[in-house]
Amino acid sequence: MIIMCIIMAIGLIIFVMIIGATIYVVARLLMKKSRIEDRPLMILKERYVKGEINDDEYRQKKKLIND
Template sequence: MMNGSMMDGSMMAMMCIMMGLGLLIFVIVVGIVVYVVTRLLMKKSRVEDRPLMILKERYVKGEINDEEYKQKCKLLLDIGLR
């Protein structure tokens, strides 16, 4: 025979399982949001920094001199600030 205490225990267990699943889903959703936002921000910074990286590579390789490097660097920084 089932008495009232058995039903209360199983209901309590079911409620705990449901709360645990809800918490797990919430943590997964928050993790996905953080991942997507981080990837978007990193992609944006990579795109904006690419011209400066190319300029530095050209300078290091000796393709441009000090004066050209300074002019182009200033130009890129001015464009980026607007």
């Protein structure tokens, strides 16, 4: 009886670990994809904040990036 409980507990722990690893991998892949796609817009915002480009340039370039 005790051995069955131990085996079930180990099985549950393994199951939870597999689910957790799957969620972790999927989340990492989604975060990596969003970082790659958002990078040009982040650079543009940094340049705007630093004053390297004006309002009109910012809007034009942002429109190009989003299209």
